[in-house]
Amino acid sequence: xxxxxxxxxxxxxxxxxxxxxxxxxxxxxxxxxxxxxxxxxxxxxxxxxxxxxxxxxxxxxxxxxxxxxxxxxxxxxxxxxxxxxxxxxxxxxxxxxxxxxxxxxxxxxxxxxxxxxxxxxxxxxxxxxxxxxxxxxxxxxxxxxxxxxxxxxxxxxxxxxxxxxxxxxxxxxxxxxxxxx
Amino acid sequence: xxxxxxxxxxxxxxxxxxxxxxxxxxxxxxxxxxxxxxxxxxxxxxxxxxxxxxxxxxxxxxxxxxxxxxxxxxxxxxxxxxxxxxxxxxxxxxxxxxxxxxxxxxxxxxxxxxxxxxxxxxxxxxxxxxxxxxxxxxxxxxxxxxxxxxxxxxxxxxxxxxxxxxxxxxxxxxxxxxxxxxxxxxxxxxxxxxxxxxxxxxxxxxxxxxxxxxxxxxxxxxxxxxxxxxxxxxxxxxxxxxxxxxxxxxxxxxxxxxxxxxxxxxxxxxxxxxxxxxxxxxxxxxxxxxxxxxxxxxxxxxxxxxxxxxxxxxxxxxxxxxxxxxxxxxxxxxxxxxxxxxxxxxxxxxxxxxxxxxxxxxxxxxxxxxxxxxxxxxxxxxxxxxxxxxxxxxxxxxxxxxxxxxxxxxxxxxxxxxxxxxxxxxxxxxxxxxxxxxxxxxxxxxxxxxxxxxxxxxxxxxxxxxxxxxxxxxxxxxxxxxxxxxxxxxxxxxxxxxxxxxxxxxxxxxxxxxxxxxxxxxxxxxxxxxxxxxxxxxxxxxxxxxxxxxxxxxxxxxxxxxxxxxxxxxxxxxxxxxxxxxxxxxxxxxxxxxxxxx
Numbered sequence: 126x127x128x129x130x131x132x133x134x135x136x137x138x139x140x141x142x143x144x145x146x147x148x149x150x151x152x153x154x155x156x157x158x159x160x161x162x163x164x165x166x167x168x169x170x171x172x173x174x175x176x177x178x179x180x181x182x183x184x185x186x187x188x189x190x191x192x193x194x195x196x197x198x199x200x201x202x203x204x205x206x207x208x209x210x211x212x213x214x215x216x217x218x219x220x221x222x223x224x225x226x227x228x229x230x231x232x233x234x235x236x237x238x239x240x241x242x243x244x245x246x247x248x249x250x251x252x253x254x255x256x257x258x259x260x261x262x263x264x265x266x267x268x269x270x271x272x273x274x275x276x277x278x279x280x281x282x283x284x285x286x287x288x289x290x291x292x293x294x295x296x297x298x299x300x301x302x303x304x305x306x
Numbered sequence: 307x308x309x310x311x312x313x314x315x316x317x318x319x320x321x322x323x324x325x326x327x328x329x330x331x332x333x334x335x336x337x338x339x340x341x342x343x344x345x346x347x348x349x350x351x352x353x354x355x356x357x358x359x360x361x362x363x364x365x366x367x368x369x370x371x372x373x374x375x376x377x378x379x380x381x382x383x384x385x386x387x388x389x390x391x392x393x394x395x396x397x398x399x400x401x402x403x404x405x406x407x408x409x410x411x412x413x414x415x416x417x418x419x420x421x422x423x424x425x426x427x428x429x430x431x432x433x434x435x436x437x438x439x440x441x442x443x444x445x446x447x448x449x450x451x452x453x454x455x456x457x458x459x460x461x462x463x464x465x466x467x468x469x470x471x472x473x474x475x476x477x478x479x480x481x482x483x484x485x486x487x488x489x490x491x492x493x494x495x496x497x498x499x500x501x502x503x504x505x506x507x508x509x510x511x512x513x514x515x516x517x518x519x520x521x522x523x524x525x526x527x528x529x530x531x532x533x534x535x536x537x538x539x540x541x542x543x544x545x546x547x548x549x550x551x552x553x554x555x556x557x558x559x560x561x562x563x564x565x566x567x568x569x570x571x572x573x574x575x576x577x578x579x580x581x582x583x584x585x586x587x588x589x590x591x592x593x594x595x596x597x598x599x600x601x602x603x604x605x606x607x608x609x610x611x612x613x614x615x616x617x618x619x620x621x622x623x624x625x626x627x628x629x630x631x632x633x634x635x636x637x638x639x640x641x642x643x644x645x646x647x648x649x650x651x652x653x654x655x656x657x658x659x660x661x662x663x664x665x666x667x668x669x670x671x672x673x674x675x676x677x678x679x680x681x682x683x684x685x686x687x688x689x690x691x692x693x694x695x696x697x698x699x700x701x702x703x704x705x706x707x708x709x710x711x712x713x714x715x716x717x718x719x720x721x722x723x724x725x726x727x728x729x730x731x732x733x734x735x736x737x738x739x740x741x742x743x744x745x746x747x748x749x750x751x752x753x754x755x756x757x758x759x760x761x762x763x764x765x766x767x768x769x770x771x772x773x774x775x776x777x778x779x780x781x782x783x784x785x786x787x788x789x790x791x792x793x794x795x796x797x798x799x800x801x802x803x804x805x806x807x808x809x810x811x812x813x814x815x816x817x818x819x820x821x822x823x824x825x826x827x828x829x830x831x832x833x834x835x836x837x838x839x840x841x842x843x844x845x846x847x848x849x850x851x852x853x854x855x856x857x858x859x860x861x862x863x864x865x866x867x868x869x870x871x872x873x874x875x876x877x878x879x880x881x882x883x884x885x886x887x888x889x890x891x892x893x894x895x896x897x898x899x900x901x902x903x904x
Contacts, residue, residue: 157614158596161579165538192597199598199755201580202538218500219695219731220657222745231882235860256582256749258539259503260324261657261729262354262664271541273324279858279887 131169138170145170146178150185160188160196164203173204201256209244209251210293213237214268218257224264230254232279233267236286249293250286311365312343312388317357317424319350319510320542321503326376327358333377334360337384349511351424353411354664356399359424362387370401373408407683411662414680416643416651419627420667423511428546431553434514440559442633446522447567452482455526455633462637463649464629468494468585468622469697469726470802471648471715474629477619480609482527484617489529491520492613492620494590495536495543498582499698500749502729504653505623507665509536509543512627513550517573519626521559522633524571527619531572535590538577547575582699582753586801587620589755600755601801622727624653644670648714652725658695658732661686668713675709678732689734693817697726699746699753700806702813703739722813724806738835739818740825744772746810750803760798764791765807772811777838780826785815828900837881840898844885846871848893855885855894 138145149166153159163182168174174197183190197203213233217226230241230252239245239252260266263275267282274285316322316331331347338345351359356373360383363369370393372383379397386392393401399408417423426433434440446455460475481489493516497505509516520532536544551573554560562570576594583589584599591613593599612618628650632640641649648670654677657663661683668677674694678684685691691706696713702723704711711717715725733742751765768791771784792808799805815822824832831839844855844864851869863879866872874885886894 158576158594160596161593162576162596165577165579195598196579196596199581203579219698219729219745220501220663222500223658223731223733223737223742225883228883228887231860232884235884255539256498256580256753257500257502258320259497259506260321260354261501261503261655261731263321263324263357264657266324273320275321275324279884 134170142171143181146181147185150182154186159186160193161200164193164197168203173207175205206244209239210249211269211289212251212253213239214253214255214258215241216256216258216260216264216266216268217254218259218261218264218266220261220264221257221266226265228279229265229267229277229282232282233286236283249290313346313363314338314343314383314388315346315348315361315363315424317349317351317359317361318347319507320540321350321354322357322359323542325357329377330358330360330375330380333380334384337381338388343388346427347429348425349423349428350507350665352415352417352420352507352665352667353399353408353662355662356408361424362393368402370404371399372397373399408662411664411666411681411683414672414676415667416669417667418631418643418651419624419653420508420512420665422515423507423665426512428511428513429549431514431550431557434512438634439514439630440518440557442630443518443521443525443559444565446525446633447565447569452526452528455522456482458637459526459629459632462632462640463644464625464632464640465648465715466622467624467628467652467727469700469724471725474621474625477609477621478523478527480607481529481612481617481619484610486617488531488614488616489527490613490616490618491524491527491529491532492590492594492618493520493532493534493536493623493626494585494587494620495534495540495623496578496585496590497537497540497623497727498585498753499700499727499729501655501657501695501698501731502727503655504665504728506540506543507655508623508627508653509540510546513543513546514554515627515630516623517547517550517554517560519621519629520573521564521571522629523619523621523626525569527617529619530570531574533594533613534573534575535578535584535594536575538579544575544577551575581755582749583755583801583803586803589801590620591618598755600757601803603800624728645712645714647716652713652728654728654730656682656730656732658730659686659689659734659737660684660732670714671712673710673712674704677713677730678709682732685732685734687734687736689736691732692735692737693733693739695731695733695742695810696729697724697806697809698729699750700724700802700809701726701729702809703733703742703817704813705817708817722809722816724809736833736835738776738831738833739814739821740772740776740831741833741835743811743814744769744776747772747807750807754803754807758799758801758804760795761800761804761807764795764798765804767791768795768808768811775822775825776831776836778825778829778836780822782826784826785819785822789815824900830898830900832898834896834898836898840881840896841876842874842879842881842883842885842894842896844872844874845893845895846873848891850891850893852890854888854890858884858888860884 153162237250244251360372360375398404464474465471589599589601608618693703747769849871856864861880863875
C-alpha cells in the first residue's frame with residue numbers, strides 16, 4: 126500500500142510538483158521533529174532536494190528555511206543536485222577498503238566517465254562513495270540503484286556497467302515505442 | 307522418497323541477495339510448485355562466505371546445508387536430493403556426509419542470540435512465536451512488576467552491546483526513577499561503523515526479538531512510546547521492521563492494553579539520514595527531534611532529559627535482542643556464559659582477509675586466535691596473519707602477537723582497543739598499517755560534526771600528516787606530533803567520536819612503529835600499498851606481448867609492440883593496478899624498495 130502511495134506521489138510530482146510537495150509536508154507536519162522525514166520524502170519523490178524545494182517546504186511547513194538548509198547540508202543522504210539515470214554507490218567500508226575499493230572506484234570512473242561524487246557527462250551514471258553497505262563478507266561491494274554486487278574485480282565492473290548501459294538503453298527504447306504507439 | 311517429506315529454506319538477507327539468493331529462491335519456487343514441499347525464506351545463518359545458502363530439512367529434522375548454490379545448483383538439489391534421495395555432495399557444506407571442514411565455523415560458536423537467524427522466517431510472527439517468542443514479554447507483563455524486570459536484568463549482568471558496555475539495568479533504573487509523565491525508549495539501529503553488520507543481520511533475521519526487547523524495556527521504565535532510529539542504507543531491515551510492527555499489532559502485542567494488561571506501547575520508525583555521529587546518543591536524539599545531529603554536554607544524561615526533554619533510555623539493537631531470552635529463560639541461563647565482568651555472548655561481524663567471514667556469536671572471553679583460526683579458518687590469502695581491528699573508527703589494531711587476548715570489555719581496553727559494536731576485521735601481511743590509520747582518519751574527519759575545535763581541526767591535521775607520510779614526504783617529528791595531537795583531541799572533544807577518533811592511529815603507532823619508520827625514514831611501504839611509494843614493473847621474460855595491459859591502462863602509460871615485451875612509463879603511470887589485474891601471465895609485479903635518505 127505504501128508503495129502505491131509513493132507511485133502516485135511520484136506521478137503527481139511530475140505533473141504538479143507544488144501540490145506533491147504540499148502533500149508531503151502535510152503528511153508529516155503534525156509529527157514531532159518532522160523536518161528530516163519531510164526532506165527524506167521530498168528526495169524519495171523528486172530524486173533530490175533543490176534550494177527552491179527547500180524554500181517551498183519552508184513556506185508550507187512554517188519551519189525556517191535556514192533550518193531546512195542546515196539539515197540538508199549536514200546529512201550525507203541529501204543531494205542538492207539531480208542524479209543521473211543510474212546511481213552507483215561504492216562501498217568504502219573497512220573490509221571493502223582492504224579488498225581494494227579504491228581500485229574498484231577507479232575502474233568505475235574509467236568505465237562510466239563519471240568522477241566520484243559526480244554525474245557522468247552523458248547523464249547515465251552518478252558515482253557516490255558511501256561509508257558501508259553492510260555486506261563486508263562480500264567485499265568489495267557496490268550497489269547500483271537497488272541491486273547489490275559483491276566480490277568485485279575490475280573485470281566484473283566492466284561487465285556490470287556494460288549490462289547496466291544495455292538495460293538503460295532498452296528501457297529508453299521501450300518508452301519511445303510506447304509513445305509512438 | 308516422496309517430496310512432501312522435506313522443508314527447504316533459503317537465506318534471504320542482504321548478503322544472500324547480493325550473492326544471488328533471490329534467483330535461487332525463484333528457481334526453487336518454480337521447481338517445487340505443485341509438489342507440496344514447503345519452501346521458506348530465512349535470515350542470515352552467518353556463513354556469508356558461502357552464500358547463497360539452501361537448507362534441506364528431512365521430516366525427522368535431519369538437516370543438510372548447501373553453499374554457493376546457483377539456480378542450476380538449486381535444480382540439482384531438487385532433482386537429486388528431493389526426488390531421488392541423494393544429497394548433492396559437491397555443494398554440501400554441513401550435514402551427514404559433508405566433506406568440507408565448514409563444521410568448525412560453528413563449533414566454537416554459541417549461537418544463542420542468533421539462534422533464530424537463519425532458522426525462522428523473519429516475516430512471519432508465528433514462526434517467531436513457535437520458538438518461544440513473546441513468552442518473555444508475557445512473563446514480564448503477567449507475573450512481574452517493572453522493578454522486578456529491572457532486577458532480573460541486573461542479575462543477568464547484561465551490558466550495552468553498542469560498544470561502551472554500560473550496565474543496561476542502570477540505564478533502565480535511572481530512566482524509571484527520573485521524574486516525568488512521558489518517557490521514551492529508543493532503539494539505536496544506526497549501525498555506522500564501517501565493517502559492521504551485526505545489527506542489520508539481527509533486524510533482518512530475527513526482527514521480532516528486537517521489538518519484544520523494546521516492549522519489555524518500555525514496561526520496565528514506564529514508557530509508552532518507542533523509537534527505532536535505523537540507517538536508511540538498510541532498506542530490507544526497515545521493510546521487515548514495518549511488517550513486524552503490523553503483525554505484532556494484529557496479535558495484540560502492540561498498541562493498547564497489551565496482553566490484557568494496563569501497558570500501552572507504540573513504536574515509531576525513524577530513518578537516519580547518513581551521519582555517523584548520530585550513533586552517539588545525544589546526537590541521535592537531536593536527529594529524531596529533526597535537527598542537525600550534534601552531540602551536547604552530559605549531564606543531564608538522556609535518562610534525566612532525553613528525547614523532547616523527557617527521560618529516555620537508548621539501547622542498541624543487540625542489547626534489546628538479548629532481553630526477551632533473559633526474561634523467558636531467566637537471568638542465570640544468560641550469566642552462565644561469559645567472564646566475571648562480561649556476561650553472555652557477543653555477536654561479531656567477521657570480515658577482511660579471513661577464509662570464512664560472516665556473522666558469528668561467541669561467549670565473552672573467547673580469544674582472538676580462536677576467532678581468526680578456528681572459526682574463521684585462517685587467512686584467506688595464505689599469507690601471515692598480521693592484525694585484527696575491532697571497534698571500527700573508534701577502535702584499535704591488535705597485532706597477531708597478542709592473539710591470545712580474550713575478547714571481553716576489560717581485556718580489549720587494556721591493550722588499547724575496544725570491544726566496539728562488533729566489527730572484527732582481519733588483516734594479513736599485505737595490509738599497510740599506516741594506510742589503515744589514514745583510512746580511519748579520513749572517515750572520522752569527514753564525519754566530525756564540527757562542534758568541537760579539537761575534533762574538527764585536529765583530525766584534519768592528523769589526516770594531513772598521515773597523508774604526507776604515505777606519500778613519502780613524512781618528517782622525523784611527524785610521529786611525535788601525531789601522538790601529541792591524539793592526546794589533545796581525546797581530552798578536547800565532547801563526544802565519543804572525537805574522544806576515540808585517534809585510537810586507530812595510536813594503536814598502529816604502538817604496535818607497528820616500524821612501518822611508520824619505514825615510510826618516514828626509508829621512504830618505502832613494506833606492504834606495497836601506498837601509491838606514491840610503489841612502482842609497477844613488467845618482467846620482460848614472462849611478458850608475451852598480448853597487449854591486454856596496454857589496452858586496460860587508463861593513463862596510456864604502457865607501450866610495446868605486439869608479441870614483444872611491454873614496458874611501463876613510470877612518469878605517466880597513475881599506479882591504479884589495473885594492469886596487474888589484467889595480466890594473465892603474472893608478468894607484472896609491484897615493488898617498493900627502501901631508499902637512502904636524502
